[in-house]
Amino acid sequence: MASEDISGYSLRRGLGSGSAGTVWLLRDLATGRHAVLKRIPKSAAVATNEFLGDLELARGIDHPHLARLLEVRESDREWLLFSQYVAAGTLTSLLERRGALSPGELVTLISPLAQALSALHGRGLTHGHLDLNDIMFDADGRPVITDAGLRALSSPTTPQADLSALGAIAHQAGGTAKTFPPSLFTTTPEVLAQQALHRATPLPISLNFTQDPEPATKTSPVTPATTPAPATPASPVAPAISLRRSQPPTQQRGSIRETALKFLRTKRAAYGILAACGAGAVTTLVIGLLTVGVLGHPAPNSTANAAQPTQPTTPHQSTTPRQPVTPKQPAADGKKWLQTLQALDVRRSQAFATLDPTVLNSVYVPGSSPWSADRELLATYRKQQLRIEGLRLQIQSVTVENPGPTTVVLRVVDRFVAGAAITSTGQRTIFPPGKPTTRRVTLTAAATSWRISSIAEA
Structure with missing residues (x-):
């Protein structure tokens, strides 16, 4: 492979090979980040026009659960496909x-x-x-x-x-x-x-790493290691472990991105614990009717009790929780409560991806401040024909401040990592990740689960 064929990158090592081509790990010299190169012999693509047409269509797709094809180059004997790198393996x-x-x-x-x-x-x-x-x-x-x-x-x-x-x-x-x-x-x-989503209660997928993984090796002949740009949910839920992000957030269009950044910096959006997606949502309201695209769908585009991060709304809120039948209470350690919050986050994210306010009834205590605030946001989005997808919150730590049989107060450090807004024409605006924020979240027992009754900045 001639050096000019991979201009802009440095070749690191091979990741795998097969009958249809070889896969290599690269380093982008401009950003310092990893990328993936798949080398496909021209003989493997008999219908060249169809092959190139499919690649062009694939390059136009920006979805959080589809690996993005960044660039296609041609040499004398090969097609060179440059893709984003996916860190955690197959x-x-x-x-x-x-x-x-x-x-x-x-x-x-x-x-x-x-x-x-x-x-x-x-x-x-x-x-x-x-x-x-x-x-x-x-x-x-x-x-x-x-x-x-x-x-x-x-x-x-x-x-x-x-x-x-x-x-x-x-x-x-x-x-x-x-x-x-x-x-x-x-x-x-x-x-x-x-x-x-109705087959079982969504749970974070445990990747079972004790430390950050090495660049994944992929031997499938048609599977380069790639990673999608942040957008809808999501997958949908935050992972059970914390790994370094290997890709930068998708770049925004000038004025929209600047507006979102300014809004997040001034903290005019009161997004709460289960969803920095709240920030994206409120930011969208401030921006008004957008003609650009938005928060990607994780995962997920439409579902009733989704597997995506949930979005809070107003810090400084507090309501008196109901006292229903007490469900099985998670252990007092942070890991169990982390899973509870992540499951709620998934459902809330789905509510915003589908604009279905009834989904919020399984996230919040009906009538509570965050419940009311999110319903108002959803109503506004429906009028604007604006959909919020791919809301994703990374919960970094959970501490039990006040345990109880029917009400639990948690001190949570979370960070918004992905989200996008999508107009009726399909245009998308992706919001930048946020900084870690500490919140106090009150959970109240429902018949068989836990729901959020209040969210406040700690």
């Missing part, structure tokens, strides 16, 4: 490292991947060869489909074949015919994404 590696996923983790995996297929099919593409090696995880534990746009290298396929492949992945990752029946994967991706 689903194959995860299953080898820790075993099958729980039903809740599978919901967090399958729902956003169905959303990603919806985005892919909406552009007239199919994946064509989806398997465990084509599912990777970014530095925040979000599942990502790689190699969109390479269907010309395999046998012709259909959108339904992609869904069937996703069903096979669900069962290989630990799903059963009872929890994820084959019939679930015979509908559309949009319906699958929503119905999957």
Whole structure:
């Protein structure tokens, strides 16, 4: 490979090879960040025009659960595909490292991947060869489909074949015919994404790393290690561990980005613990009717009890929680409460992705201040035909300040890491990540779960 072929990058090492090409880890000389190069012999793409057309379509897709194709170059004998780097490895590696996923983790995996297929099919593409090696995880534990746009290298396929492949992945990752029946994967991706959320309570996917992973090795011939730009939910939930982010946030368009940054700096948006997505939402209101795009859907585009981060609303709020039947209370250690908050965050994010206020009833105590504030935001977005997707909050620490059988007060340090706003024309504006903020969150017991009754800055 001639040096001019990879101008702008430094070659680090090989990541894998196969019959369709080789994969290399690169370093972007301009940013210092990792990228991935896939070298595909020209002989592998018999229908050249179709191949290049698919790659052009793939480059136009910006979805948090689809790996982004950054650039395509041509040499005398090869096609060179430059992609973003995905830090935490493949689903194959995860299953080898820790075993099958729980039903809740599978919901967090399958729902956003169905959303990603919806985005892919909406552009007239199919994946064509989806398997465990084509599912990777970014530095925040979000599942990502790689190699969109390479269907010309395999046998012709259909959108339904992609869904069937996703069903096979669900069962290989630990799903059963009872929890994820084959019939679930015979509908559309949009319906699958929503119905999957009702199969179990979404839980963060534990990547089971004790330290930051090395650059992932991927041997699938059509699977470069790539990572999507932050956008909808999400995947949807924050990871069970903290890993370094390997990619910078997607660049915003000048004036919109400056407005969002100014708004976040002045803290005029009172976004709370489960969703820095709140910040993105309020910022969107301040900006007004936008003609640009927005928060990406994690994962997820539409679902009723989604696997995505939730968004709070007003700090300095407090209400008297109801005293319903006490559910099973998580242990007092922060890890258990972290999982509770992440599950709530997922549901709230879905409420904003679908603009469905009824989803908020499973996040907040109905009638509480954050519940009322989020409902008002959703009503405004519906009028503006503005959808908020990909809201993602990274919860860095959880401390129990005041435990109790029906009410628990938590001191939480969280940080907004992703979110976007999408107009009715499909234009998207991605908001920048925020700084860590300490909040005091009050949870109140419902019949079988916990809900937020107040959020306040600590």
